[in-house]
Each structure stands twice: as structure tokens, then as C-alpha cells.
Amino acid sequence: MNEIKLVIAGPRGNMGREAVTLTQETEHFSLVAVIDSKHDGKWLSEVDGMPELDIPVYTDIKQCFTEQKPDVLIDLTSPEIGKIHLEAALDHGVRPVIGTTGFTQEEIDRLRTKAEDKGIGAIIAPNFAIGAILMMKFAQTAARYMPDVEILEMHHDRKLDAPSGTAHKTAQLISEVREAKKQGHENETEDLQGARGADMEGMRIHSIRLPGLVAHQEVIFGGPGQTLTIRHDSINRASFMPGVRLSVETVLSLDTLVYGLEHIIE
Ligand SMILES: NC(=O)C1=CN([C@@H]2O[C@H](COP(=O)(O)OP(=O)(O)OC[C@H]3O[C@@H](n4cnc5c(N)ncnc54)[C@H](OP(=O)(O)O)[C@@H]3O)[C@@H](O)[C@H]2O)C=CC1
Ligand SMILES: O=C(O)C1=N[C@H](C(=O)O)C[C@H](O)C1
Numbered sequence: 001m002n003e004i005k006l007v008i009a010g011p012r013g014n015m016g017r018e019a020v021t022l023t024q025e026t027e028h029f030s031l032v033a034v035i036d037s038k039h040d041g042k043w044l045s046e047v048d049g050m051p052e053l054d055i056p057v058y059t060d061i062k063q064c065f066t067e068q069k070p071d072v073l074i075d076l077t078s079p080e081i082g083k084i085h086l087e088a089a090l091d092h093g094v095r096p097v098i099g100t101t102g103f104t105q106e107e108i109d110r111l112r113t114k115a116e117d118k119g120i121g122a123i124i125a126p127n128f129a130i131g132a133i134l135m136m137k138f139a140q141t142a143a144r145y146m147p148d149v150e151i152l153e154m155h156h157d158r159k160l161d162a163p164s165g166t167a168h169k170t171a172q173l174i175s176e177v178r179e180a181k182k183q184g185h186e187n188e189t190e191d192l193q194g195a196r197g198a199d200m201e202g203m204r205i206h207s208i209r210l211p212g213l214v215a216h217q218e219v220i221f222g223g224p225g226q227t228l229t230i231r232h233d234s235i236n237r238a239s240f241m242p243g244v245r246l247s248v249e250t251v252l253s254l255d256t257l258v259y260g261l262e263h264i265i266e
Contacts, residue, residue, distance in 0.1 A: 001028040004248060007070040007094070009035035009061065009085050011050065015076035015099060018237045019244055020044075020051065026245060032068045035061050035077075035085070061085055065092035072097055072248050079161050083107065090114050090122065095254075097247040098124045099240070101165025103259070112257040121254025125261050126165030128243025132217070133261050135232035136170045139219040142228055143174040146221035150183055150197070154208040154216040162207040163198055166217055169260055171200040174219075178203075 006023055010016040011034040023031040033056045034044055040059035045052045058064035061073075065088070073089040075082045075098045082100025089096035090111070103111075103124055115122045127133065143149055153167040182202035190196050197206040215234040220227060234240065243261055250264050258264060 001249070003028050003030050004072060004252065005030050005032045005068070005070045006248065007031075007033045007035060007064060007068065007073050009073065009075045009081070010077040011036055011044065012047065013076055014237050015240065017050075018241055019074050019076060020053075022241045022244060024051070024053075029245075029248070031055055032070050033058055033064050035059070035064060061088045062092065065089070065094050070094055072251060074244060074248065075100060086111060086122065086124070087114075090118055090120070093118065093120060095120055095251040096122045097244065097251055098122070099128060099244070101126055101168070102161055108257065108259050112259075115257040116255065119255050121251040122257040123247045123251050123254070123261075123264070124257065124259045125243060125247055126169040126259075127215075128240035128247065128261065129215075129232070129234050130243060130261075130265065131239070132166055132215075132232045132234065133243075133265060135217065135219065135230050136166070136173050136260075137262055138230050139170055140173040140177055142219070142221050142230065143178045146223050146228060147178045147181060148183060148222045149174060149178070150204040150206065150220050152206045152208070152218045152220065154210070154213050154218075156213050156215075157209040157211050159209060162209075163205045164207070164215070164217070166215070167205050167207070168200070170217070170219060171203050171205060173262075174203065175201045 023029040039047045039057045042057045044050050044055040072095045075085045079102030086096045151167050153164045180201040197204040218231045220229050
């Protein structure tokens with residue numbers, strides 16, 4: 001396979017560190033720069049706690065793209081910054097692989113049009129873990145037969161967004177096969193605000209944040225006299241790296257934006 005020139009945004013984060021390691025362990029991946037808002041102009045080796053790599057650190061992503069001309073951007077920053085970086089990548093003909101969440105359907109549609117106009121690929125992956133993709137697919141299948149469903153997502157207590165991108169995507173996939181339906185009953189009350197969770201087409205999404213957790217989700221279906229629970233656990237961030245690698249390799253041959261790795265692992 002030809003060498004792929006990569007830039008990682010957010011290299012000091014939990015995910016960014018794993019991604020830096022991935023680039024060092026993958027023969028055809030070449031990390032040419034990183035984007036870090038606090039260490040402009042340094043080498044990665046000069047940043048506390050980072051590996052001894054002579055890789056330039058940029059704050060300005062546009063300058064980085066102009067000078068380094070990477071093939072692919074991996075963004076593992078925050079929902080707000082991920083959106084800005086995705087747009088900047090498309091503007092510079094760099095293929096974005098975005099792990100951050102929080103994109104609306106309107107934003108995805110607009111960015112897809114932009115990627116297609118530019119004739120380059122882009123991937124937004126709410127979850128890179130293969131087990132999580134399977135959980136979502138199995139949940140969509142189960143919802144055809146058991147439309148009464150609620151989602152419980154559990155994450156570490158440093159997570160910025162709620163609900164998780166994975167829970168949101170799961171609900172979207174389920175709503176493709178389930179008629180909108182309010183779980184519970186018409187007369188139920190919420191005696192404490194938020195007790196019944198977020199509402200997406202009547203499906204309830206409950207978000208738990210605790211130290212000790214990484215990323216976990218249960219999709220719970222109910223029917224007369226029975227329940228079905230589909231659960232996935234990421235017990236460390238290494239669980240996401242095969243999906244990051246697959247995304248980087250795949251985005252080069254796409255000419256549109258793909259939202260969700262379920263469209264790629266087929
Ligand atoms: N798709 C998936 O499978 C997964 C996605 N995620 C998502 O990935 C993102 C990162 O997660 P995680 O690593 O746990 O979070 P962390 O908070 O550990 O890391 C985020 C990093 O992004 C950096 N950052 C923030 N703003 C900028 C910027 N403008 N330019 C460059 N770097 C910036 C932060 O730096 P600083 O310390 O200076 O603020 C921090 O080092 C989150 O949005 C999370 O939801 C997480 C796991 C899996
Ligand atoms: O912030 C995280 O940690 C995670 N974010 C993604 C999400 O919001 O679904 C993926 C995974 O759940 C971990």
C-alpha cells in the first residue's frame with residue numbers, strides 16, 4: 001500500500017495518543033504533523049508526555065495543510081472543533097476522518113455536498129469500534145420486531161457531549177425501521193426534570209457519566225413477558241483504533257461523505 005501522509009488534531013487527548021501510536025505501528029502511515037492549540041511551533045518531542053518524535057506541532061490548521069500537504073486529517077478534538085476542522089480539511093483537499101460527534105442532519109447533508117463538489121472522501125464516525133457498529137446494526141434489526149426500546153449510554157465523566165454520538169446514531173438507525181412511538185404512557189409524569197431521559201421520536205436516551213467508565217451502551221427492548229438487551233463495552237481506547245485505521249485507508253477511495261462505519265464494513 002502507498003504511504004499515507006497524516007495529520008492528527010488533538011494528539012494529547014485520550015484518543016489522540018492512541019492514534020499517534022497507531023501511526024507509528026502502521027507501516028504505510030506517515031504522521032507529518034499534529035494540531036495542538038497550546039504548543040504551536042514546537043516539535044512533538046518537546047511536548048510533555050508525548051513520544052520522542054520530530055513531528056511539527058501547529059495551531060493553525062490551514063497553515064499546517066498548506067505547508068505539509070497531508071492526505072488525511074484524523075480529528076479527535078471536541079464536537080465544536082471537529083466541525084471547524086472538517087470544513088477546513090475539505091477546503092484544502094485533505095480527506096477528513098472525524099471522530100467527534102454532534103453533527104446535525106443538515107450539517108451532514110451540506111458537508112456531503114461540499115465533499116462531492118470537491119470530489120473527495122470524508123468520514124464522520126460516531127464510533128470507531130467494530131463491536132459498537134455491530135451493536136447498532138443488531139439494534140436496528142431487533143427494532144423491526146420489538147419497537148418498544150430505550151437506550152442507556154454510559155461514559156467517563158470527562159465527556160463533553162450528551163447524549164453520546166453513538167446513542168444518537170443508534171436512535172437514528174432504529175427510527176429508520178420504527179414508527180415514532182412514545183415509550184411509557186400518556187399520563188406518566190416527570191416528578192424530577194430529566195427523569196425519563198432525552199426524547200428522540202418517543203425513544204428515551206439516558207446518559208450516565210462516572211469515573212471508571214470508558215464507553216458503554218445498552219439498547220433495551222421490551223415486549224409482552226420478555227426483554228432483550230444488546231450491550232457493547234469499550235474497555236479502553238485501543239478498541240477504536242482498528243476502525244480509525246480502516247477509515248484512513250477507505251477515505252482515500254471515496255468521493256463523498258460517509259456518516260457511520262456501518263456503511264464501510266459491509
Ligand atoms: N468516534 C469514536 O469512536 C470516538 C470518539 N471520541 C470523541 O473524540 C473526541 C476526543 O475524545 P478524548 O480523546 O476522549 O478527549 P480528550 O479530552 O482526552 O482529548 C481531546 C483533545 O483535543 C484537544 N483539543 C481541543 N481543542 C483543540 C484544538 N482547537 N486544536 C487541537 N486540539 C484541540 C484537547 O487539548 P487541550 O487539552 O489543550 O484542551 C485534548 O487534548 C471527543 O469528541 C470524543 O467524544 C472518543 C472516543 C471514541
Ligand atoms: O467521548 C467518548 O469517550 C466517546 N465518544 C463517542 C460517542 O459520543 O459516542 C464514541 C464513544 O462512545 C466514546
